[in-house]
Amino acid sequence: MKVTQHLWFEKDMESAIRFYTSLIPGSSVGWVSAIPADTPSGPAGSVKLAGFTLGDQRYMAIEAGPLDPFNHAFSIIVECETQEEIDRLWDALKEGGSTEQCGWLKDRWGLSWQITPKRLGELMNEPDRAKAKRVTEAMLRMVKFDIAALEAAARG
Template sequence: MKVTQHLWFEKDMESAVRFYTSLIPSSFVGWISTIPADNPSGPADSVKLAGFTLGDQRYMAIEAGPLDPFNHSFSIIIECETQAEIDHLWDALKEGGSTEHCGWLRDRWGLSWQITPKRLGELMGDPDRAKAKRVSEAMLKMVKFDIAGLEAAASD
């Protein structure tokens, strides 16, 4: 079996897909097509489809007008090795969108993302529960994650 996430865009799906694949290493657009004139879903050329890969995850996308907006019940988590990776993704994805606490943001299409450092999981899993608690408290105060700040909380 293969599992593929599916994203429904009201409009501008191709721009979103091309933007996402430009940000994540080892990502690519596999195909983009338009459903021809005889489609039952609407006027000719009104429905577009795409297949793409972000990192090691497969996605399909459709642009077919309004349905349900994206919400927090689906998000894409990007685990980053470095602060530079976090900063790059954060700055690109928040453009035209909005930021939230704990590494969450919504991009200009409304899709939710969690931009997290790999180090956060390591620090939260530390057997020293007092250290993990300090890291957790520091994390809850952050909007964009700051690896140095998490490390400082761990060593206090």
């Protein structure tokens, strides 16, 4: 049994997936094709499909005109080891999009991402609940995560 996430793009699907796969190490576009027959979404060739991987996750995508826009009900979480990784992904993905609290952003296609440090999960799961509370309070004040500030909050 295989599980694959599926994304519906109104337009510009191929640009989006090529951009995503360029950002995440170990990612690739497997295939892109156009449906040769007429569909309810348009004439032959107007509907495109693609298969790709982001890291170790499999995705399919379709470009078939407007349906339901992306929203917070689905997001892609990228767990980063370093601040440099967070900064690189954050800066690239926010271009033409918008940023939100707690490491969330929407890219120019409207897809939601959570760019998080691996260290955040470790700090929030500390046995010392006072330390975890300080980290949580610091996290809730952040837009883009700052590992050094989270570590400082953990220290008190």
